[in-house]
Amino acid sequence: MSFPWAKEYKPSHPFMQWMDDRLPLPRLVYNSVGGGYPVPRNLNYFWNFGFLAALCLVLQIVTGIVMAMHYAANTQVAFDTVEQTVRDVNWGWMMRYAHANGASAFFVVIYVHIFRGFFYGSYKAPREMVWLLGVVIFLLMMATAFMGYVLPWGQMSFWGAKVITGLFGAIPFVGEPLQQWLLGGFAPDNAALNRFFSLHYLLPFVIVGVVILHIWALHIPGSSNPTGVEVKSESDTVPFYPYYVAKDGWAIGVFAILFCTALFFFPNALGHPDNYIPANPMSTPAHIVPEWYFWPFYAILRAFTQDFFIIPAKLMGVLAMFGAILVWFFLPWLDRSPVRSGSYRPLYRKFFFFGLIPAMAVLFYCGGAPAEEPYVMLSQIAALYYFAHFLIVIPIVSAIEKPDPLPFSITESVLGEDEAAKLAPAPSATVA
Amino acid sequence: MARILSILVGLFFTVALAWSFGKGAYQQITEPPAATAEHEFHLHPKEVSFASDGAFGRFDRQQLQRGFQVYKEVCAACHALRHVAFRDLAALGYNDAEVKAIAKGFQVPVYNNATGEVETREGMATDYFPPVLYAGQGTPPDLSLITKARHDGPAYVYSLLTGYQNQPAELLKKFPDAKTPDGLHYNPYFANLNLAMPPPLTGEGQVTYSDGTKGTVDQMAKDVSAFLIWTAEPKLEKRKQTGWPVLGFLLFATVLGYMSYRNIWAGKKH
Numbered sequence: 001m002s003f004p005w006a007k008e009y010k011p012s013h014p015f016m017q018w019m020d021d022r023l024p025l026p027r028l029v030y031n032s033v034g035g036g037y038p039v040p041r042n043l044n045y046f047w048n049f050g051f052l053a054a055l056c057l058v059l060q061i062v063t064g065i066v067m068a069m070h071y072a073a074n075t076q077v078a079f080d081t082v083e084q085t086v087r088d089v090n091w092g093w094m095m096r097y098a099h100a101n102g103a104s105a106f107f108v109v110i111y112v113h114i115f116r117g118f119f120y121g122s123y124k125a126p127r128e129m130v131w132l133l134g135v136v137i138f139l140l141m142m143a144t145a146f147m148g149y150v151l152p153w154g155q156m157s158f159w160g161a162k163v164i165t166g167l168f169g170a171i172p173f174v175g176e177p178l179q180q181w182l183l184g185g186f187a188p189d190n191a192a193l194n195r196f197f198s199l200h201y202l203l204p205f206v207i208v209g210v211v212i213l214h215i216w217a218l219h220i221p222g223s224s225n226p227t228g229v230e231v232k233s234e235s236d237t238v239p240f241y242p243y244y245v246a247k248d249g250w251a252i253g254v255f256a257i258l259f260c261t262a263l264f265f266f267p268n269a270l271g272h273p274d275n276y277i278p279a280n281p282m283s284t285p286a287h288i289v290p291e292w293y294f295w296p297f298y299a300i301l302r303a304f305t306q307d308f309f310i311i312p313a314k315l316m317g318v319l320a321m322f323g324a325i326l327v328w329f330f331l332p333w334l335d336r337s338p339v340r341s342g343s344y345r346p347l348y349r350k351f352f353f354f355g356l357i358p359a360m361a362v363l364f365y366c367g368g369a370p371a372e373e374p375y376v377m378l379s380q381i382a383a384l385y386y387f388a389h390f391l392i393v394i395p396i397v398s399a400i401e402k403p404d405p406l407p408f409s410i411t412e413s414v415l416g417e418d419e420a421a422k423l424a425p426a427p428s429a430t431v432a
Numbered sequence: 433m434a435r436i437l438s439i440l441v442g443l444f445f446t447v448a449l450a451w452s453f454g455k456g457a458y459q460q461i462t463e464p465p466a467a468t469a470e471h472e473f474h475l476h477p478k479e480v481s482f483a484s485d486g487a488f489g490r491f492d493r494q495q496l497q498r499g500f501q502v503y504k505e506v507c508a509a510c511h512a513l514r515h516v517a518f519r520d521l522a523a524l525g526y527n528d529a530e531v532k533a534i535a536k537g538f539q540v541p542v543y544n545n546a547t548g549e550v551e552t553r554e555g556m557a558t559d560y561f562p563p564v565l566y567a568g569q570g571t572p573p574d575l576s577l578i579t580k581a582r583h584d585g586p587a588y589v590y591s592l593l594t595g596y597q598n599q600p601a602e603l604l605k606k607f608p609d610a611k612t613p614d615g616l617h618y619n620p621y622f623a624n625l626n627l628a629m630p631p632p633l634t635g636e637g638q639v640t641y642s643d644g645t646k647g648t649v650d651q652m653a654k655d656v657s658a659f660l661i662w663t664a665e666p667k668l669e670k671r672k673q674t675g676w677p678v679l680g681f682l683l684f685a686t687v688l689g690y691m692s693y694r695n696i697w698a699g700k701k702h
Contacts, residue, residue, distance in 0.1 A: 041702045083515050083577075086667070093667040094674070238700065246693040253686025260682060264675025265487050268580060276581035276664075277573075286623065306455045308448040316448055323445065334438055373460055380453040384446045391442025395435040414701050 002222055005234040007035045032219065038237035039244055040225035042414050046116040047223065048251035049109050054211065055252060056106035061204050063099040064148075071151065073197035075190045078153035079278040097267040103145050104270045105259050107293035110138060114328075119352055121340035122224045128332040129217040135328045137210050142294070142325075144203040147196040149291055150188070154275030159288045161188040161196075167301075170315040187281060227413045228340025229406055235423045236410035287370045295367025296360055297321050299379040300386070302371055320383070327390045334390060337398035339406065347401040351393050359385040469610035473603050475595070475620040477587035482658050484668055487676075491662055491669055493525040494643060499659025500524060502639050502652045504537075506632050507575060510568075513561035515576035516663050523666055531557050538562055569615055570628035579657070580664040586657045588621065593653035595621040596631040 009030040011017045020027055030036045070085040070092065072078060085092040114134070117123055123131035146164060150157045165188060168179040184191025222231060231237055238244070262269065270292055274285050290298050304317035311319075327334075342349045359382040366379035407413035412420035483492035500521070503513070518535035526534065535555035540562045544551050555562065566572050579585030599618040604611060612618045616626040633649045641647055661668070 041700065043702075080515070086665075087515065087520075093665075093671060097671075238702075242696050243700070246689070246696040250686060250689030250693045253682060253689045257679060257682045257686060260675065260678050264671055264678060267671070273581050273583055273585065276577040303449060304452055306448075306452040308451060311448075313452070320445055320448075330438070333434055336435075373456070373465070377453060377456055377460075380449050380456065384449040384453070387442055387445035387449070391438045391445070395438050399435070 002220060003038045003231065003234075003237065005237075006031070006038050007239060009034075009036055032215065032240075033245070034241045035239040037219065037222075037240040038231070038234070039223050039240050040231055040236060040410050041238045041243075042225050042227065042410050043223065043244070043247075044226050045251065046112065046120075047225075048248055049113040049116060051248040052109045052251065052255050053106065053113055055255070056102060056109055057204070057207060057211065060099065060102045060106060061208075063095050063102055064201075064204065066095045067099050068201060071197075073151070073194050075153055075193055075279070078151060078193060082152045094263070097263050100271060101259065101262050101267060103148065103291070104293065105255075105262075106141065107145070109255075110141065111293075114138065115357075118356070119342040119349075120224060120226060121228055121335065121337075121342065123332045124335065124340050125332065126221045127218070127224060130214060131332060132329060133210055133214040133217055135325065137207055137214060138328075139325060140203055140207045140210065144200060144207065145291065145293065147200040147203075149275075150193065150196050151200060152275060153193065153279045155277040155279055155283075155285050156272045156275040156288070156290075158188060158279035158281065159285055160290050161192065163288055164290070165192070167314075167318045167321075170312070170318045172315070224340065225410060226341060226343060227407055227410060228344065229408075229410055229413070232409045233411070233423075235420075289368055292364070292368060295365075296363035297324055297367070299363040299367035299375075300324050300383045302367075302376065303379045303383040305376060305380075320387070324383075324386060327387075331390065331394075335394050335398050337401060337403065339403040344404040344406055345397075345401060346404060347397050348394075351389060351397060355385055355393065356389050358382075359389065469603055469607040470624050472606070473600070473620055473625060474623060475591070477584045477591040477621060478594075480587050480590045480654065480657070482586055482654075482661060484658070484661055487672060489668070489672060492658065495655050495658045496524045496662050497526070498639075498641050498643065498645060498651075499655035499657070499662075501641065502633075502656040503575070503659055504534075505639050506652075507656065508561075508564065510564060510566050510572040510629075511575045512564040512572075513576050513663060514563065514574050515560070516666075517558065517560045518555060519557045520666060524662070528557070535559060568628075572629070575660055575663065577664045579660045585664070586661050589660055590653050590657040591621040592619060592627075593633055593656070594650060595619045 009020070009024075009027040011020045011026065016026060019025070027036075067085065070081060070089055072081045082096065086096050087093075089095075117131065117134070146160070150161045165179055165183055168182060169175045171178060180186060182192075183189075184195065222237075225231075272289065272291075289295070298321075301317040301321040304313045304320060307313050308316050337345060337348065339345055342352055362378055362382035363386065366375040366382065369375040408417075409420060411423060414420075415423070483490060483495065503511075518531055518538075521531050521534060522528070535557050538555040538559075538561065539552040540555045540559045541550050542553050543549075564572070573581075579589060582588040596617060596619050599612050610625070612626045616628055617630055618625060619627055633652050636646070636648050638649075639647045639652055645651060665671075
């Protein structure tokens, strides 16, 4: 670990010593989520969402593997096998609802996790790699969730797949052949369903791999914290075990209560009724909408209603939809402010709370609404702000803003100056 | 340099959006979209409650049996129920003999290997409700999942069944072109106001209930909606019953978790 005061793993039992010399797996655990990982003592509850996200991933993999045992990726029977799982498999209804609502829970958690990063500047040096890997995870999650939604082969599955794969058709010259090659046909059909199932099973394990890199990269500089001030001395940190194990533990309880309330009492609240109608390529639903977690980006896609010079509206929409997420990759270099936390950045904070958050809320709402006025115009305004926020506001704000004074250390921000002074270590013991 | 580049990219997207917005707004002002009959006369489902509603909801088995009778005697002429097997009806409170008797009342298609013909035989408890061939206009949807496949499904089914009426004069005055075409029937609870299904529940006594309940149109509509809640989710009751002990345990575990959190962090300011 990076901090000199991190406790070292000392196996006492002879077997653990034997093991430690050959495969130091317990050492890895101890240094990752045990007493050997010092964490800032001042983390607030927004820092629980990383752990919750990992929990959601495990939940999705476990329930998903069970679902796959009862599923057949064939357009003739896919819908029926899912219904059979729900009706005739022991606890099949619970697995199905847990998996469907688990996807929603995962995205709720991940959106909080991402916006935590936006506000507290978690993407800034030296944690750029943590952030970049996180964006990769988010993209993989979106791909996985999209393909998973296609599998039950309901109306929204089919038409959602048709709309989203149709986006490839917007790419100039190669679009149409590319789309047909990806789908294995002219429209989503058996070939597409099979490859979606295959990828839907594969990608979660790719996500696990990237999550391991994400956590590895995080543990090099250690966790950020709400003040954004780097850890300076031992009094700034507490060991992960038992402190954050206990805090994450009870946060998991709260999460589980909310999740189970949805699972047992409102399992279909976030789903679209049309997906209980088997896919019918001859009958288009009145409004094609994706699952709620795609709504902001779907709203951005639909916001481009006019050709822009030589660029067709559809291509513009596709560019913007992907651009809306790809711009996050550049965030560490767009935001040049030396201060991390939004708590000490008065101007940035205003744009975050009165610009980005309302814009996201409007995009969420409009993405789920029909493509009519006033929703289209509202999403145009919100999308305009969204792009302006990341590409224009953040670079300018970080140049002109005068940040509030930062506390000297985490300890000082928690205990106050006088108390912290008593604890202050000799200057030689501090690390940069 | 990076800053200028990013602002240029930002301007590219924002100007394109402003352009779309401007043109859209101009269109809204110069040629506002015309009002449609569907938009103005479509009604949300009526308020109606069922025994299975709410966190403590249980099926009213007597009602489910009545609803099944309505389905069998009225709906089954056109609508299939392909996700439901006769054996499932045991959950409605029928005993084995009754389930077998119900199954016998349905003809199930079987392929005869010797002749190559599709023949029918009497249903067995293990069979699913057979497909229904419909010769008329439109395609009657399968009803197994109908209450989950519509917004506010149970109330929708109930409202649709009791919502047939003559086209309001006001509608015809405002939208003379929106007259219900021949062969369709006006119903404000249907998305486009006119549906092919003729009113299926025509009057009191259409179904004679064995439990003495009066078979009014309203009663029949409620009963069949309740039955279709069950066909859409036979495990609904079990789901809600499982939920409470799960939440009880989680609440207990979370309180313990909170207490241990407070205990561990005691004296550690953060």
